[in-house]
Amino acid sequence: MRILANPMLRYWLLIAPALLAMAVFYFYPISHVLWMSVTLPEPGVSNFESLAASRSVQRMLWTTLRIAVLSTMISLILAYFVAYVISTVDERRRRLLFMGVVISLWISVLVRAFAWFALLRNDGLINQALIGMGLIDRPLPLMWNEFAVLVGMVHYMLPLAILPLYSGMQSIDPRLVAAARGLGASRMTAFWKIWFPLTLPGVFAASILVFIYSLGFYVTPALLGGGKKMMVAEYIKVQILEVVNWGLGSALATLLLIFVLVTLAIVSRVVDLRKVFGAG
Amino acid sequence: MEQQSFAQDYAEIMREQSARGISRRAILRSALAMGVAPLALGAGRVFAETRPEVVLVNWGGLSVEVFQKAFADPFNAAGGNLVIDGSGPLNGKILTMVQSNAVTWDICDAGVTTIADLGPKGALEQIDYEIVDKSKVVDGFAYDLGVVNYFFSSVMAWDTSKIEGQPSPADFFDIEKIPGRRMIRKDSQAMLELALLADGVAPADLYPLDVERALAKFESIREHLLFWSSGAESQSLLRDGECVMGFLWSTRANMLKEETEGRIDYTFEKGLLQPGIWVVPKGNPAGKEAFHAIASMQSAAEQIILLEQMGNGPANPAGSDLVPEALKAVNPSDPANTAVQAKVSAEWYFENHTAVYQEFLDRIAS
Numbered sequence: 001m002r003i004l005a006n007p008m009l010r011y012w013l014l015i016a017p018a019l020l021a022m023a024v025f026y027f028y029p030i031s032h033v034l035w036m037s038v039t040l041p042e043p044g045v046s047n048f049e050s051l052a053a054s055r056s057v058q059r060m061l062w063t064t065l066r067i068a069v070l071s072t073m074i075s076l077i078l079a080y081f082v083a084y085v086i087s088t089v090d091e092r093r094r095r096l097l098f099m100g101v102v103i104s105l106w107i108s109v110l111v112r113a114f115a116w117f118a119l120l121r122n123d124g125l126i127n128q129a130l131i132g133m134g135l136i137d138r139p140l141p142l143m144w145n146e147f148a149v150l151v152g153m154v155h156y157m158l159p160l161a162i163l164p165l166y167s168g169m170q171s172i173d174p175r176l177v178a179a180a181r182g183l184g185a186s187r188m189t190a191f192w193k194i195w196f197p198l199t200l201p202g203v204f205a206a207s208i209l210v211f212i213y214s215l216g217f218y219v220t221p222a223l224l225g226g227g228k229k230m231m232v233a234e235y236i237k238v239q240i241l242e243v244v245n246w247g248l249g250s251a252l253a254t255l256l257l258i259f260v261l262v263t264l265a266i267v268s269r270v271v272d273l274r275k276v277f278g279a280g
Numbered sequence: 281m282e283q284q285s286f287a288q289d290y291a292e293i294m295r296e297q298s299a300r301g302i303s304r305r306a307i308l309r310s311a312l313a314m315g316v317a318p319l320a321l322g323a324g325r326v327f328a329e330t331r332p333e334v335v336l337v338n339w340g341g342l343s344v345e346v347f348q349k350a351f352a353d354p355f356n357a358a359g360g361n362l363v364i365d366g367s368g369p370l371n372g373k374i375l376t377m378v379q380s381n382a383v384t385w386d387i388c389d390a391g392v393t394t395i396a397d398l399g400p401k402g403a404l405e406q407i408d409y410e411i412v413d414k415s416k417v418v419d420g421f422a423y424d425l426g427v428v429n430y431f432f433s434s435v436m437a438w439d440t441s442k443i444e445g446q447p448s449p450a451d452f453f454d455i456e457k458i459p460g461r462r463m464i465r466k467d468s469q470a471m472l473e474l475a476l477l478a479d480g481v482a483p484a485d486l487y488p489l490d491v492e493r494a495l496a497k498f499e500s501i502r503e504h505l506l507f508w509s510s511g512a513e514s515q516s517l518l519r520d521g522e523c524v525m526g527f528l529w530s531t532r533a534n535m536l537k538e539e540t541e542g543r544i545d546y547t548f549e550k551g552l553l554q555p556g557i558w559v560v561p562k563g564n565p566a567g568k569e570a571f572h573a574i575a576s577m578q579s580a581a582e583q584i585i586l587l588e589q590m591g592n593g594p595a596n597p598a599g600s601d602l603v604p605e606a607l608k609a610v611n612p613s614d615p616a617n618t619a620v621q622a623k624v625s626a627e628w629y630f631e632n633h634t635a636v637y638q639e640f641l642d643r644i645a646s
Binding site: 054055056057059060121122123143144222226227228230235238240241242243244245246 | 370375397398401461506508520637638641
């Protein structure tokens with residue numbers, strides 16, 4: 001086994017099965033989609049032209065971007081608190097809290113959307129409770145709008161934001177904050193000058209994860225938006241499966257892919273992505 | 281007695297299952313996985329003597345059971361092999377199969393828009409009217425690329441606990457008179473017609489559709505609209521009181537009326553009668569046998585079972601005479617009901633559906 005003497009080759013052989021699987025089941029289909037976007041119905045960039053010309057596509061893309069940015073921001077803020085608490089409480093509580101986060105990650109996205117439906121609809125728990133207490137006399141419009149979509153999406157994204165934030169916070173040496181306090185920094189100063197900057201890689205990791213997930217989100221907006229908040233994933237599905245306009249559908253998929261890659265490229269200029277995702 | 285090997289036992293199980301209607305392909309696939317393909321191929325010989333398997337795809341839920349009882353059981357008793365699959369023959373799925381030469385479906389439970397979207401792409405077989413009997417089809421519903429299998433209607437339903445008396449279709453667009461949310465299907469088909477009928481267009485003058493006028497009607501109440509995608513969804517939106525009125529399929533409206541004991545009511549008046557259509561994907565595995573299955577399902581008596589169980593109107597004109605008195609009121613294609621409805625023009629959809637559906641989605645439902 002002379003060949004195996006070369007360490008580089010050994011490593012390549014180890015990852016070869018995974019690479020092969022990626023090539024066959026991932027890169028090939030994706031390149032096929034890219035190819036369709038410039039060949040169907042006829043070769044050329046006509047699909048991208050119609051994307052640029054269509055007001056409704058632009059409105060849909062704008063809805064997608066707005067909802068993705070908003071749910072990323074809200075998820076991040078809420079997750080930051082949760083991760084902070086988890087990383088500072090004692091071991092027993094930490095386990096309980098952690099379990100809560102992970103369990104909610106395991107519950108199907110459909111089940112969660114329907115749970116919100118039960119809470120938010122006109123005859124739902126929240127509206128009925130508020131009416132029962134005499135605070136409102138007509139049900140609040142909690143369902144079938146952007147509010148409901150955001151609630152559902154933030155709920156789904158929270159564990160995805162909490163986990164990277166927590167892993168970042170856990171690796172911070174608590175003595176640093178203690179040292180800052182010992183040197184006379186106020187609580188706020190110690191937080192903003194020491195703790196917060198050290199959590200930034202986690203914040204970036206969580207934002208990228210949540211933002212990219214949100215961009216391609218389908219189930220929650222489709223169910224809670226009442227069919228009025230169509231995001232790009234649902235639009236692509238309609239083009240592929242219902243209208244059977246594969247050219248336009250794959251052009252949108254291509255656009256989404258490029259947008260995600262460009263976002264990653266820009267972020268990588270600002271921070272070291274390898275560090276963000278735990279390497280090195 | 282000789283000891284039975286695992287492989288023999290496996291082949292035996294497969295043979296039993298094949299008798300129960302599991303496809304030969306599925307058997308082969310699992311046999312390959314088990315490394316006993318040659319034995320299973322032997323099991324396949326049983327098949328070669330019988331007729332090829334016909335896979336009929338519908339939309340799942342209760343309809344799988346009902347199609348099995350109404351259509352598959354009689355056909356299979358007569359020596360056929362019809363299998364019902366509820367995985368939902370979306371247009372895109374059919375096209376994917378045809379274009380990748382991997383068609384596994386023989387008959388799809390579709391509509392006029394399937395012919396409109398897939399016909400021009402060459403994804404559908406011509407219906408063989410040598411085998412399928414045109415005289416067992418209501419006049420005008422036997423198309424080149426599809427044939428009616430049952431009738432359904434799109435109708436208006438409303439919540440009697442929130443609306444006094446029977447609202448007129450025009451009230452659907454009158455938020456002042458009847459406040460509250462309305463729901464429509466997330467599809468232009470039938471919704472445009474219902475809007476125009478409500479706006480006073482006579483059924484005879486409906487086609488060609490004045491798309492602009494219909495879309496403007498919906499735009500005028502757009503913020504009060506909810507959109508449903510599946511029949512079950514339309515049912516729950518009205519049942520749960522999320523909407524005061526809605527345009528939905530008569531089958532679902534009828535189920536709602538029964539389960540809410542009349543709280544939700546509906547009318548065929550100014551509704552739209554539409555055909556459900558069998559289409560056969562190009563290059564279907566069972567070949568001509570698919571048309572024999574379709575011909576078998578033209579039996580009026582079998583179609584009445586669909587009406588009883590799900591409210592679908594029989595496609596065979598002989599069916600109307602067989603409908604029990606009690607079911608006449610819910611039969612979409614009953615003469616009394618067709619008289620107050622408009623009929624969909626498939627020809628108009630063949631020409632216009634793709635573009636109009638896209639415009640509807642862009643302007644109303646996104």
